[in-house]
Amino acid sequence: MKYLVRICALLTLVVxxxxxxxxxxxxxxxxxxxxxxxxxxxxxxxxxxxxxVSDDFFNRFPKDMRIEYHEKVKEIMGPIVSMKLSNSLVDxxxxxxxxxxxxSFKHVNxxxxxxxxxVQKINSKDPLKVFGHKVESSKLKKLNSQY
Numbered sequence: 722m723k724y725l726v727r728i729c730a731l732l733t734l735v736v737x738x739x740x741x742x743x744x745x746x747x748x749x750x751x752x753x754x755x756x757x758x759x760x761x762x763x764x765x766x767x768x769x770x771x772x773x774v775s776d777d778f779f780n781r782f783p784k785d786m787r788i789e790y791h792e793k794v795k796e797i798m799g800p801i802v803s804m805k806l807s808n809s810l811v812d813x814x815x816x817x818x819x820x821x822x823x824x825s826f827k828h829v830n831x832x833x834x835x836x837x838x839x840v841q842k843i844n845s846k847d848p849l850k851v852f853g854h855k856v857e858s859s860k861l862k863k864l865n866s867q868y
Contacts, residue, residue: 746818746841746849748811755822755837756806758851762791763801763826775850782868790868797860799829807834817842820849833858 746754754773761770767788771778782790808823820839825832838853857865 746820748809748820751811751820751839751849752806752809752822754839754849754851755820755824758854759822759824759835759837762854763804765791765795767791773851775852778850778852786868790864791856793864794833794856794861797864798826798831798833798858802827802829817845831858831860833861 758770758773761767761773767784771784771787779787804824804826806822807825808821810819810821812819818841820841822837824835824837826835834857836853836855836857837851839849839851841847841849
């Protein structure tokens with residue numbers, strides 16, 4: 722009987738803790754947001770993409786500098802031939818959920834890897850937003866050192 726009471730108490734505690742976590746976006750919502758953002762950026766629809774970013778997104782690089790950077794990436798790498806989601810991570814940390822989605826883009830002139838990151842605080846009513854975007858390629862080393 723004591724064993725049954727302990728199990729019930731433990732299950733009740735787990736349910737209460739789950740309820741206290743609040744609403745956070747699902748993995749699918751995070752992946753959909755990352756795809757929408759990265760597609761808009763790569764198609765040059767910057768205002769649409771930038772509507773999906775957090776307030777802190779432009780702290781390091783202002784909007785015009787980011788547009789300039791992405792236009793230079795297009796010049797160097799050429800048009801996109803194909804893309805795929807190559808890696809993803811959704812992890813609950815401390816007081817929030819961390820999302821990371823890595824896309825591999827095949828361009829006419831080579832391959833780029835683009836990392837999209839997001840964090841959503843638990844118990845926050847704020848919608849999920851992109852807070853980081855990094856583009857890597859061996860052909861972009863010089864450009865990336867300038868930004």
